[in-house]
Amino acid sequence: MRIYLVRHAKTAWNDKGIWQGNVDIPLNKEGFEQAERLAQRFSNMPIQAIYTSPLKRSYQTAEVIGKKLSISPIKDSMLRECEISLWNGLTMKETLEKFADFYNEWSTNPRAQIQGVEPLEQVQQRMVEAFERITQNSFENVIIVSHAIAIRMLICWVLKLPIPLHKTFKLENASITAIDVTSQPRILYLNDMCHLEG
Structure with a gap:
């Protein structure tokens, strides 16, 4: 079995470098173009199912892919982005100016208890729970459309990395990370964006 982890395509807030968390921001024009390129990338692959975060930017990405593959995406709230309402709508610079102590605690302590911010652990x-539930189905190839932090948490689990190390790799909008789950999960490739080139 192969799982394709897709980070949702671009939004206006991505272009501005603004934290989105669970704010329900839709794709922008470039985002829909990226989603079309994702759909083309998957068009010749035997995909059986598409699971997606219910947030618009993920669902719209999944919808464009699903239309090309004639598959209706399945919404799964466990695949939503990390709740970060304390600094939603801020840039990283603004976050560090206003909430440096909270941000540093959250970044380094996976169990940090900060009001308005979901612990990374x-x-x-919840991402692992969703992943294990999805991989128990009798599918061969599945797409999961989710978000940067959420996907990085799952990748850390697959690679057995401590959670704070999730910042040592990057996931771009509309990128694909493939996981083979034939025996134990293992990463086949990470942050692949070749479909967006040219």
Whole structure:
């Protein structure tokens, strides 16, 4: 079995470098173009199912892919982005100016209890739970459309990396990370964006 982890395509807030969290921002024009390129990339692959975060930017990405593959995406709230309402709508610079202590605690302590911010360990737990449930189905190839932090938490689990190390790799909008689940999960490739080139 192969799982394709897709980070949603671009939004206006991505272009501005603004934290989105669970704010329901739709794709922008470039985002829909990226989603079309994702759909083309998957068009010749035997995909059986598409699961997606219910947030618009993920669902719209999944919808464009699903239309090309004649598959209706399945919404799964466990695949949503990390709740970060304390600094939603801020840039990283603004976050560090206003909430440096909270941000540093959250970044380094996976169990940090900060009002309005979901602990990263909790994000990882629900992503792993969704992943294990999806991989128990009798599918061969599945697409999961989700978000940067959420996907990085799952990747850390697959690679057995401590959660704070999730910042040592990057996931671009509309990128694909493939996981083979034939025996134990293992990463086949990470942050692949060749479909967006040219």
